[in-house]
Amino acid sequence: MLDVDKTALQTIGIDYDEGVKRFSGNAEIYETFLLKFSDDATFEELDQAMQNRDYGTAFSAAHTLKGVTGNLSMNHLYEELVSFVEMLRSSTDLESAIAYYPTVKKTYQDLVSQLKSM
Amino acid sequence: MEKKTVLVTDDVEVNRVILREILKDEYNILEAADGLETMQIIHEKGDMISAVLLDVIMPNMDGFAVLEHMGEEKLLDRVPVLLISADRSVEFERDGYQKGAFDFIHKPFDGLIVKARLKRAVELYENKNHLKEVVNKQTELLQKQIVQLKSQEKQLRKMNSNIIDVMSSVVEFRNLESGLHVKRIRKYSLALAKTVMQNDPEYHLTPEKVECIGEASVLHDVGKIGIPDSVLLKPGKLTPEEFEIMKTHTTKGAAIIDELEWIQGEDIHQVSTDICLYHHEKYDGKGYPNGLKGDEIPISAQIVSVADCFDALTSVRCYKPPYSTDEAYNMIQKGQCGAFSPQMLKCLTLTLPEFKRIYEQYGDKAQ
Numbered sequence: 001m002l003d004v005d006k007t008a009l010q011t012i013g014i015d016y017d018e019g020v021k022r023f024s025g026n027a028e029i030y031e032t033f034l035l036k037f038s039d040d041a042t043f044e045e046l047d048q049a050m051q052n053r054d055y056g057t058a059f060s061a062a063h064t065l066k067g068v069t070g071n072l073s074m075n076h077l078y079e080e081l082v083s084f085v086e087m088l089r090s091s092t093d094l095e096s097a098i099a100y101y102p103t104v105k106k107t108y109q110d111l112v113s114q115l116k117s118m
Numbered sequence: 119m120e121k122k123t124v125l126v127t128d129d130v131e132v133n134r135v136i137l138r139e140i141l142k143d144e145y146n147i148l149e150a151a152d153g154l155e156t157m158q159i160i161h162e163k164g165d166m167i168s169a170v171l172l173d174v175i176m177p178n179m180d181g182f183a184v185l186e187h188m189g190e191e192k193l194l195d196r197v198p199v200l201l202i203s204a205d206r207s208v209e210f211e212r213d214g215y216q217k218g219a220f221d222f223i224h225k226p227f228d229g230l231i232v233k234a235r236l237k238r239a240v241e242l243y244e245n246k247n248h249l250k251e252v253v254n255k256q257t258e259l260l261q262k263q264i265v266q267l268k269s270q271e272k273q274l275r276k277m278n279s280n281i282i283d284v285m286s287s288v289v290e291f292r293n294l295e296s297g298l299h300v301k302r303i304r305k306y307s308l309a310l311a312k313t314v315m316q317n318d319p320e321y322h323l324t325p326e327k328v329e330c331i332g333e334a335s336v337l338h339d340v341g342k343i344g345i346p347d348s349v350l351l352k353p354g355k356l357t358p359e360e361f362e363i364m365k366t367h368t369t370k371g372a373a374i375i376d377e378l379e380w381i382q383g384e385d386i387h388q389v390s391t392d393i394c395l396y397h398h399e400k401y402d403g404k405g406y407p408n409g410l411k412g413d414e415i416p417i418s419a420q421i422v423s424v425a426d427c428f429d430a431l432t433s434v435r436c437y438k439p440p441y442s443t444d445e446a447y448n449m450i451q452k453g454q455c456g457a458f459s460p461q462m463l464k465c466l467t468l469t470l471p472e473f474k475r476i477y478e479q480y481g482d483k484a485q
Binding site for chain 1: 130132133135140175204207225226227229
């Protein structure tokens with residue numbers, strides 16, 4: 001996928017150049033992992049946990065996801081996850097977390113469907 | 119130069135891959151996906167590992183548990199652990215440091231920063247470990263040298279002791295004094311000096327000085343070797359002129375001591391000189407050769423003076439029988455052998471039992 005559409009990626013909040021740089025210039029590996037992201041099961045875990053109101057597991061999953069998206073320069077989703085994780089961290093702010101979750105979910109789903117089409 | 123080996127642990131494959139890409143040019147990379155695997159690799163290849171990059175949130179065994187295990191196995195002293203985390207909270211960092219982490223690497227990774235932090239950690243520990251080794255070797259070496267030095271010191275002391283023994287044997291032989299007299303003087307002086315050390319701190323005696331006085335006391339009459347037979351061996355009372363000659367055994371003794379090249383320690387040189395010169399000085403200034411008064415007389419000479427007096431009184435002489443130890447004691451206390459300092463007299467009282475023991479064992483009549 002070497003002639004990748006960087007602008008397309010930008011619309012879903014992915015900074016392609018930054019990502020390649022993080023992979024020490026190895027564009028091939030970066031792209032492989034971008035595509036693999038859709039297969040990642042962590043979001044499933046998060047979704048399940050939120051449905052079951054298991055906020056402990058949700059926190060772990062969100063935290064992991066945050067790390068991955070950060071490393072893949074999926075900055076838009078990353079930023080949202082940062083806020084989301086903090087809300088989940090404090091057990092007093094769960095209301096905000098629950099309210100915010102749909103936003104995070106949408107961003108994720110948009111990103112994954114865009115990636116699948118590339 | 120050989121590449122160093124680094125262990126990268128993270129349950130998320132992407133993270134491991136990124137780190138591998140960043141580090142593979144400079145390091146050999148070992149990978150683990152959870153805490154158990156990490157510990158396994160450490161146990162197998164621990165000696166080769168220069169650093170561990172450790173994710174915290176992992177299934178089966180998390181990073182903190184790994185840290186704890188490593189701490190228990192005393193590995194944290196040798197191997198730096200850099201915790202990987204997306205968590206920047208203060209409690210998290212505090213926890214990490216408390217458990218023994220060396221540093222933190224934050225996600226998302228920045229290649230330059232990761233390499234820089236890792237390099238510092240690896241180099242620091244390399245130096246630290248190397249230094250430890252060097253220090254250990256040095257310490258070993260130093261300890262060996264100390265043992266050697268101690269043995270040499272012992273030998274030197276022995277040599278000094280031998281010199282003194284030889285000298286005193288010569289004197290005895292010439293002087294018709296018995297070998298036991300020399301032994302007694304040494305023991306009396308030593309015992310008295312110990313008492314002075316314990317009771318009269320103003321004289322600043324130390325165990326080393328006490329030993330020195332004991333050794334040197336033996337030489338107090340070495341000067342007699344310079345006195346002609348006619349005077350030295352005269353059976354009767356000495357004329358005033360003869361007495362003047364006899365008195366010079368003090369200064370002659372000092373001159374002889376001066377000639378000797380002491381192998382170690384000016385102390386014994388000084389003390390021997392003092393004893394030879396001044397063991398006939400008296401507290402009231404009526405002694406010889408210089409008529410020193412009071413504490414002008416070095417303490418070493420004062421001590422040997424008492425010992426010499428006591429021994430002379432309790433020994434056989436051609437002009438008198440020996441006095442008993444009690445009689446000798448009383449005579450000295452009453453000043454019948456010249457004046458001694460009140461401190462000396464007090465110390466003599468304290469040491470009398472020991473003097474009696476010495477006399478029992480080494481007195482002339484024991485022969």
